[in-house]
Structures are given as C-alpha cells and as structure tokens.
Amino acid sequence: MDKELPKSELPKPLRKLSFRVSKSHLPGNASYKGSVVWQRTLDIDNIAARVVDKRSEYRKETLVNTFNLLKEEIYEALEEGYNVDFGFGRTELTMNGPFETPYEKFDPDRHTLAARLRPAPRLKQRVANLKAVNETYQVDYNSMPRPTYVSLRIQPRTPDSDEPYNQLPAGEHPFISIYGDRLKLAGDSPEVGLTLRCAETGEERFYAAADMLINSGGRLCFVPGIEFTPGEWLATVGTQFTPTYHLYKEPRYGTLTFTVI
Numbered sequence: 637m638d639k640e641l642p643k644s645e646l647p648k649p650l651r652k653l654s655f656r657v658s659k660s661h662l663p664g665n666a667s668y669k670g671s672v673v674w675q676r677t678l679d680i681d682n683i684a685a686r687v688v689d690k691r692s693e694y695r696k697e698t699l700v701n702t703f704n705l706l707k708e709e710i711y712e713a714l715e716e717g718y719n720v721d722f723g724f725g726r727t728e729l730t731m732n733g734p735f736e737t738p739y740e741k742f743d744p745d746r747h748t749l750a751a752r753l754r755p756a757p758r759l760k761q762r763v764a765n766l767k768a769v770n771e772t773y774q775v776d777y778n779s780m781p782r783p784t785y786v787s788l789r790i791q792p793r794t795p796d797s798d799e800p801y802n803q804l805p806a807g808e809h810p811f812i813s814i815y816g817d818r819l820k821l822a823g824d825s826p827e828v829g830l831t832l833r834c835a836e837t838g839e840e841r842f843y844a845a846a847d848m849l850i851n852s853g854g855r856l857c858f859v860p861g862i863e864f865t866p867g868e869w870l871a872t873v874g875t876q877f878t879p880t881y882h883l884y885k886e887p888r889y890g891t892l893t894f895t896v897i
Contacts, residue, residue, distance in 0.1 A: 637756035638723050646761070652769040654886075673771060673889065676827050676874070677840050680704075714751065724759045728752045781873040781890035783856075784816040792854070802894045806866050811849060813857040814871055814892065820853045821845035823876025823883050830856060835868040853877070864896045 654673040660666075678686075684699040692699070710720050710727075720727045733747035785802040787793070792815055793801070804812065814830070821828055822845065830843045843858055850857035856873070871892040876883040 637721055637726050637754075638758035640757045640761045646765050649765060649767050652767045654771045655768050656771055670770075672768075676829075676831060676842060679840075724756045726754045726756070728754055779818075779878070779884070780888045781819050781875050781877070782817045783814050783819060783871055783873050783890050783892035785814075786871065786892065786894045787813050787815060789813065790857075800897075802892075804864055804869075804894065804896050806864055806896050808863050809860060811857055811859050813850070813855055814873070815855050816873075816890070816892070818853055818877060818879075818888075818890075819856050819873055819875070820877045821848060821851050821856070821873070821875050822881075823887060825874075825876060825887050827874045827887050828876060829874060830858070831872045831874075832860065832862070833870045833872070834865060835870060836865065853879075866896050869894055869896055 655670045656673060657668050657670050660669045680700055680703050681696070684696045684703070687699055688694070688696045710722065713720050714727060714729075717729070719729060728751070730750050730752050731747060732750055733743075735747075785793070786804060787799060788804065788809060788811075789797075789799060790813070793799070821830065828845060829847075831840055832843075833840045841860070841862055845851055848856055848858050871894065873890045873892075874887040876885070876887050878884060
C-alpha cells in the first residue's frame with residue numbers, strides 16, 4: 637500500500653471541507669456529532685478527464701479502458717481467493733456467521749464471505765490533511781434550495797391531484813420534475829447541479845444546469861436517462877442562486893428523499 641508522504645511534501649488543501657453539527661440521537665448520548673456536508677461523487681470518467689486536463693499524453697478513453705481492464709482483473713483475482721493491494725488500499729477477505737464446532741463445514745445459508753477495504757497510510761494521511769469549517773450557523777436555512785417532491789406531471793400538484801405524493805413508478809421516464817423553492821441551478825461552481833442517488837446500489841447520476849429542460853426557482857425538469865429501480869432514492873440540489881441574482885460564493889444544498897414503487 638502507499639506509504640505516508642513526508643510532511644514537507646504534503647500538498648496544501650485547495651479548499652476547506654464543510655461540516656455541520658447536530659445533536660446525537662443515540663440512546664443515552666447527550667453529545668453532538670459532526671457530519672460532512674454533501675459532496676459530489678466523481679466517477680472514473682471524471683477522474684480521467686481531470687488527468688487529461690492536466691496535459692496528460694494519454695486520451696481520456698485510453699485511461700478509462702485501462703482502468704476497467706485492471707478492475708476486471710482485480711475481480712477475477714478476488715474470485716481466486718487473493719487479496720489485492722491497489723495502492724491507496726487493500727482488499728481483505730473476511731468471514732461472517734457463527735460456527736457451532738471447530739469442524740463445522742461452510743454453510744452458505746449461515747456463513748458469508750465479505751470483502752473489506754483497508755485504506756492505505758497515505759490515503760488516511762491525505763484525508764487527515766484536509767481542513768474543515770463548521771457551517772452549522774453560517775448557512776441560513778432560508779438560503780438553501782428546498783426540493784419538495786418529485787413528479788411526472790408538467791403542472792404542480794393541486795388539492796385534488798391523484799398522483800401518489802413524492803413517488804415514481806419503476807422504469808424509464810421521458811422526463812421528471814422536481815418541485816420546490818429556490819431550486820434554480822446557477823453559478824460557476826462544478827458542484828452546481830442535481831444529483832440522483834439510488835440508496836440500494838449507491839449509484840449516482842449528476843445533471844448540470846445545461847441538462848435542465850426547465851430550470852426555475854420552483855421547478856427543475858430534465859430527461860433522467862436512467863432506469864429507476866424500486867426502493868429509496870435521494871435527490872440533492874446544489875446551487876449558488878439567490879433571489880437577488882447576486883450569487884452566493886459557495887453552493888447551498890437541499891436534499892429530497894423519494895420512493896420508487
């Protein structure tokens with residue numbers, strides 16, 4: 637695994653990581669806990685593009701294809717029972733489930749093998765090198781986007797609407813809308829946009845302002861281009877928008893949980 641760097645070689649963090657503090661809800665725990673404010677997830681295409689932007693001699697497609705070849709080989713090595721050291725971490729195979737005697741055979745109904753990821757010393761060091769700022773009282777709730785519900789309709793809900801509230805049917809849809817307040821995607825931060833995340837798989841899809849068919853304070857309408865699977869989904873809106881059009885320096889975030897049935 638990658639070893640720690642000398643302190644003199646540690647890079648200076650480019651920006652501070654935002655967190656907020658809230659009261660712990662654990663029984664018997666009267667303390668407060670900190671949580672990192674939502675951060676956009678970069679996929680391998682984003683990472684490859686960043687490498688190319690830094691004047692790499694390789695094309696983005698070459699980097700992505702190479703990564704995918706290595707990834708498939710790692711999967712095959714795991715299936716052969718190997719642990720794999722991939723630089724910034726190492727896989728470790730562990731076993732779950734109780735055994736009644738030292739001689740009991742493996743029972744797939746009671747025992748499972750699982751992969752654990754052990755972070756490399758340098759990965760832990762680089763994360764620990766980040767600086768953080770408490771935004772608990774620095775960001776006014778009234779300045780945040782407030783997504784309220786997701787819908788397939790082109791008009792907002794009315795008291796006699798028959799569409800299930802904040803639910804989508806499973807499958808693909810030509811477009812969907814998110815209704816609420818202060819939703820308009822505005823600003824030049826790369827984190828300005830809408831992210832959909834499937835709670836079941838952890839897969840994410842990011843949509844920039846340019847992807848919106850309607851981009852207004854009360855409605856975001858866009859072509860999702862994905863299949864919605866049953867379960868819980870999370871929509872996160874990040875924007876620098878203000879009603880006065882004097883953009884915030886940093887994006888504000890609002891989240892919405894909805895159900896696919």
